[in-house]
Amino acid sequence: MKVLTVNPGSGSLRLHVVDGNDATEVDDVESVVDTYGTVDVVAHRLVHGGPDLVEPTVVTPAVREAIAAARSLAPEHVPKTEKLLDQLTKLLPDATHVVCPDTAFHRTIPAVAHTYPLPARWRTQWNLRRYGFHGWSFSWATRRAAQLLDRPTAELNLLVAHLSGGCSVCAVSRGRSVDTSMGFTPLEGTMMTKRSGTVDPGMLLWLLREGKLSVDELEDGLYHHSGLLGLSGTSDDTRDLVRDGDVKTRFALAVFEHRVRRELAAVAASLDRIDALVFTGDIGWDQPEVAEAVAGGLGVLGISGGLSRTREQDALISAPDAAVPVLALQSREELELARAAGDVAR
16 A cells, blocks of 8 residues: 655654655655655644544544634645645545644643633633643654563553754653643643743733733744744754854753743643653664753652664664663654555555
């Protein structure tokens, strides 16, 4: 079965043609048909499924309505998925199109972890709850970590940090998500490259009430001008910041690393033990300075630094005698998307 995976991020688009365990990156949507001919299935990553899309689902008119209803929940992502759905259903009308919500992996989070302490009417009327994101990355990392540790997925308790343009962490208990840092939207949680992550809601109310910012200005600032970019004033790329090494960039990285440690420690409270810490995502996989700083500051959880800087393949990067193993894994969302969509289309 040949599967085209469509993975739009807030500032990127990754396309792969997956055939079994082989994945080939595609340059653009138009070249798919010219280069590969027809595909059997198209797997569309959907960042936010809202309350109605909780698992991979074949696209129908009703599903398109549910996607449209989730548009305001992730305005940086969902409209891109809708546009790509329009484009690819015309280019590949005979393929089975499957929408794969990132939020699906987190549907196992218990009520005590996904419930916001808000008025009941608000919660029920507007489905206010923690949804969680980066599900396909977490799902892949869980299965891949089990392979490297040579342990059944259903027995593993993991802390997973997906660090990329968007960043979030997840507590995985016996293969299932039980807590995560992102919430109702992909803005909550740890600091990111351009997004703020969690900040005091009272401060945001003050900015609005006192007329310091409009709603549009506030949204633009929180999504596009905060995080590493906002603190460094120069770049949102950790490679640039590590290379520059001046006072402002070192401080931006230090805050970023502190916020990741803080979120990992928070979700660790949902586990009865920690079998491994896993780094994935572009930064988690390929920025050893960040992984070292994060792991080295989690001694309270029995995790230590002294990690290998080698990143040639998925591997254990902690010392052989480490109390808690630390792994670095490439994010292979395309393989996880293809697996999930293929199961639905069969």
